[in-house]
Amino acid sequence: MKQLVNFIFVALTFEGYLCKKALFDWENNLPKSNNTRDISQQDQEIDDLIEMLREDDETNLVGDQVEDVCADVHCGPGRTCEEGNCVCVKACVPERDPRRFVCSNLNRTHDSDCSVYRARCLCEEGSPECQTELHRHMHIEYYGSCREMSACQEDEITDFPRRMREWLDSVMEDLSEKGELTPHYKNILEAENIHLADHQDNQSSRRWSASAVWKWCDLDKHPHDNVVSRHELFPLRAPLYSLEHCISPFLDNCDKDDDHSITIQEWADCLELNLEDFVDQCETLGTMPH
Numbered sequence: 001m002k003q004l005v006n007f008i009f010v011a012l013t014f015e016g017y018l019c020k021k022a023l024f025d026w027e028n029n030l031p032k033s034n035n036t037r038d039i040s041q042q043d044q045e046i047d048d049l050i051e052m053l054r055e056d057d058e059t060n061l062v063g064d065q066v067e068d069v070c071a072d073v074h075c076g077p078g079r080t081c082e083e084g085n086c087v088c089v090k091a092c093v094p095e096r097d098p099r100r101f102v103c104s105n106l107n108r109t110h111d112s113d114c115s116v117y118r119a120r121c122l123c124e125e126g127s128p129e130c131q132t133e134l135h136r137h138m139h140i141e142y143y144g145s146c147r148e149m150s151a152c153q154e155d156e157i158t159d160f161p162r163r164m165r166e167w168l169d170s171v172m173e174d175l176s177e178k179g180e181l182t183p184h185y186k187n188i189l190e191a192e193n194i195h196l197a198d199h200q201d202n203q204s205s206r207r208w209s210a211s212a213v214w215k216w217c218d219l220d221k222h223p224h225d226n227v228v229s230r231h232e233l234f235p236l237r238a239p240l241y242s243l244e245h246c247i248s249p250f251l252d253n254c255d256k257d258d259d260h261s262i263t264i265q266e267w268a269d270c271l272e273l274n275l276e277d278f279v280d281q282c283e284t285l286g287t288m289p290h
Helices: 002-027 032-070 113-124 133-137 154-177 183-199 205-219 234-241 247-254 264-270
Strands: 079-082 085-088 102-104 140-143 227-229 261-263
Touching: 032 079, 085 113, 102 113, 113 133, 140 234, 154 183, 154 205, 154 247, 183 205, 205 234, 205 264, 234 247, 247 264, 261 264
Parallel strands: none
Antiparallel strands: 079 085, 102 140, 227 261
């Protein structure tokens, strides 16, 4: 259909050109033979234009078909959509800036986050290119080359839930002031602040629940399954790692059953909060796991 429209448009344009050309020749009493070469040249240009439009139209049709097949397909990191299916990327482009390098939980420096995701994808797909079984659960710890980190002491890890609660609450308050919270969470935060002001209860589980569930639901994105995977923890873990050397062991401890994911119950327990205070607070939360 698009080809027919393009052809008609060009044909009409060419017809208009010939009419104007004939009128110009008549008004100036020029012999038609003097312009035969010009018209022949114009014919060739029109033919070339039609051919270009035909090729572009065919390319667009192919592109549209591919786009339609993959339009609603979300592939995780290290994967790409091909003919409607998610497959591991063929290769990764190394980062030139060392600050964009990443350190994995295997304490190995990679020249791009893509290489970590691809290595894990190959193992998950059972590819012969899978390096070791450990790579199946490989994830990024932080940006930059791997370096020696001081060990997290027992008293630090014991106090870490409090520090994490206060940090999340501060971040959520800051986003609210900047107008960057969704109306759902903004209303919850305002309601909680009113409740706390009326009851002067700044240290209860309810005091921290709004920001805790906001961050957990913010991390649970692709797929949205009411479980936060090790990969989904990356936006929380990586920026803090160099500042908070206890963040990694803290998050590891949250995964009580060691299944490489954190449920909302585990998240509540990890932050020493009551799960009941989380109910109905997550904007996209489905059935609440128990």
